[in-house]
Amino acid sequence: MPNPPENIPQLVGEIYRTSSRSVFATLIRLLKDFDVAEDAVHDAFKAALEQWGEKGIPSNPVAWLVSAGRFKAIDRIRRESKFDSLEQHQIGQTGAELPDASGLIDKAIEDDMLRLIFTCCHPALSLDARTAMTMREVCDLTTEAIASAFLVTPSTMAQRIVRAKAKIREANIPFEVPMEHELPDRLGSVLQVIYLVFNEGYYASSGESVTRVDLSSEAIRLGRLLHVLLPDPEVTGLLGLMLLHESRRPARTSSKGNIILLEDQDRLLWDRGMIEEGLTLVEQAFSSKPPGPYTLQAAIAALHAEAARPEATDWAQITWLYSRLLTINPSPIIELNRAIAIAMHKGPESGLQQIDAILERGDLADYHLAHSARAELCQKLGRTNQARTSWERALALTQQDPERRFIERKLSELRP
C-alpha cells in the first residue's frame, strides 16, 4: 500500500528508532570507521526524507539506507580527499557488497549488530571506555545523557569516547564477532558492561536517589538485544537476573525514597510479568552445561521471587548456590552474601562467625554493607553495643543519602 507523502517523516522517524543502530553497525563494517559511518547514517536518513516521498518507499528500507549511506560516504571521502589525502585509501576498501536475498541481509545485519557490541566492549578498552562506547554507539544515548547518568561532566565523557574511538582506530581493533574459542572471555567483557550499567541504575553508587530507572531499562534493553542475537546460556542468565531484580523496584523504596529491605518489602508490589519472564529464562539458562556466574545469581534471585513470604525462602538452596558461585568466582562479597544466607538458614550466630572471619581478613573492612550485615545479626542476638559499633562504622563508610538515612533510623531504634 503506497504511503501518502505526509507520512514519510513519521515513517523515517520510526525506522530511525528501530533500525538506525543496525544501519550504523553495517556501515561501520563497510566503511571501517566509526566516525565516517556516523556521518553516513545521518546522510542516509536525510536522503530518505528527501527521496522517499517522490520515488516511493523501498521494499527493504534498511538495505536502502545502508546502500545510500555507503554512497554518500564515498562521495564525502572523495570531496574531503581534496584536503586530506590520508583518507583516500578508504575508498578502495568500501567494495564489500550486501547480498541481495533479504534473508541474508537480515542475517548480515544481525551479525553487524553483534560486531558493534563486541567492538565497543573490546577488552583492550577500559571498563569506563567500554561502558561509554556501548551506551553511545549501541544504545544511541547522547554524550550529555550518559555523562549525567554516570555523574561526570560532559567534557570528561566526550573525551572518554574520543579516546576510545582513537584506540579502536590506532590499535586496529577488528570489527568482528570473536571466534568460538575466544567467545567465553569476550562475552564476559560484554556482560560485565551490561551488568554494570544495570547496577548503576539499580543501586546508584552515590547521590540523592537510590535508583536511576533509565540506566536499568537501557541495560535490560541491551540484554534483550544480545539475547536475540546470541542466545548463550549466560546471556539468558543475565537477562533473567536483571528482570528478577527489576521486578522488585516498586517495592524497594518507600514514597519518601527510603530503602526497604527484601524481607520487609510488600511482595504484592513485585512485577509479576517480569518475574514470570525471569523465571522462564533462569530455567532455560540452568538447563544447559554447568551454570555460569550470572545464571547462578539469577537462580538465587529466582528463589527470592518464588517465595510468597520471606519465611518461605529456600535459604538452604540459596546457600548452596552461593557456594557454587564462590568456586567459580571467589570474591569476599559473594562470601558475605553466603554468610547472610547461612544466618537465615542456620541462625544469626553461624552467620556472624562467617562475617567476622571475612572482616578479620581485612577484605571488606571498608565495605559498608559488611558492617550493616554484621550490625543486623548482632541486633538479632541482642548484642546492642556491638550492633551500634557496626552501624556507626557502616554510616561512616556509606556515600548514598538513602542508605545514610536507613542506618540513622536503625541507630535511633537501638536506643535502650
Next chain:
Amino acid sequence: MKYICLGYMNEEVWETLSESERRTFMDECFSYDDELRQNGHYAGGEGLQEARNAATLRWRSGKVSVTDGPFAESKEQIGGIMILEATDLNHAIRLLSKHPSLRLGLGGNTWEIRPAFDLTGFIEDSRRRRE
C-alpha cells in the same frame, strides 16, 4: 542541541602566510562551512574584527563606563564564532575536528566548544514572576 564554538586565532601565524596560502585556507574553510550548512549543522556564525576595534562596558561607581579594547597579552584572540547544530558533544567535536581552520599554519587556531545553556526554564519562571 546547539554548540557555540569560539575560534581563537593566532595573528602571528596568519601574518606568516603568503597571499596564495591565505586564499587556499579561506577556500577550504568556506567550502567546509558550506558542507555544514547543506547538512543542517550550521546554525550561524560570524568573523570578528580585531580586539582593538572593540568597546568594553562595565559598571563603575554607579554608571556605565566604556573603554576600548580589551588589549590582551595573549597572541590568541577570538577571531570568530560558529554555532553548530549537533546531536551531542561528540557529534559537535567530530564536525569541528574536520574544520580546515584547525590546520592553519599547523596549529595556529584553536576552537573551544561550549554547549548552549538552555535558558527556556529561567525565562518562563521569570515571565511568571513578572506577570
